[in-house]
Amino acid sequence: MQIIISNRSKEPIYEQITNQIKSSILAGDLHEGMALPSIRQLAKDLQISVITTKRAYEELEKAGFTYSIVGKGSFVAEQNLEVIKERKFKAVEDQLSAVIANSRELGLTLDDLQQLLTTLYEE
Template sequence: MIIIDYKDRRPIYEQVVERFQELILKGVLEPDSQLPSVRNLAMDLSINPNTIQRAYAELERQGYIYSVKGKGSFISDNNHLVQCKKDEILLEVLQLVKEAKEIGITKEIFLSKVNEGFEEEGKDD
């Protein structure tokens, strides 16, 4: 589920946060499903429990998870989060279009690359 890349320059807790975000946004982790306990996940990953606690705190701050006192951490309803991520990606696309136009990439070339990307994605499904 979570794989730590020790060659990655980012802190381990950020890697844990990013991986959980991916799993939540892709629907692998269902809303209201329980996350592993801090202690269990720390043992599985062979890292300090404080690192997992920090990652969980960050995920909760961002709205990806919620805590229930004495029960643990659970996945939040992610519909809003998915829509926010889609909006963020579409803003990035607009920025890319602007940059592409500035350096002379035509609409046709740009769209062909977008279509190529979607076709490659379809091969994995």
């Protein structure tokens, strides 16, 4: 498992870790039951605080991506990919609704909005 931390990112380090592990699980790179590196080992490998790694693992467990067994470590939980995809689709839908509302307030046309979306999507 490879995790890349960017000090230039506006995203906190624990979120970078969480998002990369989630992406690996959703992409099928990490399978159900696979062990994650220990909190201490990951902190050492990434040269970050154990507290930061612990927070990332707690967030993953809270979101249902992993589970932990005392004395054994953290493992990838069984995933219902359709439910996860549906949640993500709903989140995108909600965000787009907010974008549309803001665009209307600014007087942007649908063509302006589509052009902006196309430009951002292709970056």
